[in-house]
Amino acid sequence: MTNLPKPNPVSAWGFLFCCCGYIWTIISYFQVATSINTMLGSQKAQGWAVLIPIYGQIHISEMVKSLNQIIEKENLNIQPIQENMILNILFTPITLMWLFKGNLVVANAIEAKSK
Secondary structure, eight states: OOOOOOOOGGGGGGGGTOHHHHHHHHHHHHHHHHHHHHHHTSOOSOGGGGGSHHHHHHHHHHHHHHHHHHHHHTTOSSOOOOOOHHHHHHOHHHHHHHHHHHHHHHHHHHHHHHO
16 A cells, blocks of 8 residues: 555644635545545545535544554554544544544555555
């Protein structure tokens, strides 16, 4: 598994800055969903969920659980990713940043493992 999408975790804060930043965040969300689906070999993470107001925040937790499942399945020596439903709803950029950073760490660990 090489060339997994690895968006920059800073993009989680993009929607607070301007329209271009919001687009950057949405693109990163789709990239993380694609990366999770590639690592799991299924279509569990849905990128379109970010477009639905409340469901998008709930789906962040599902994506984090999927990443943690990948960590366990692959026996990666990294910490599980934090998940907090209250922050998902009240202040999404923090949990998005955790998700994006967790995806980056997991993708790098899997790519290093496959070499």
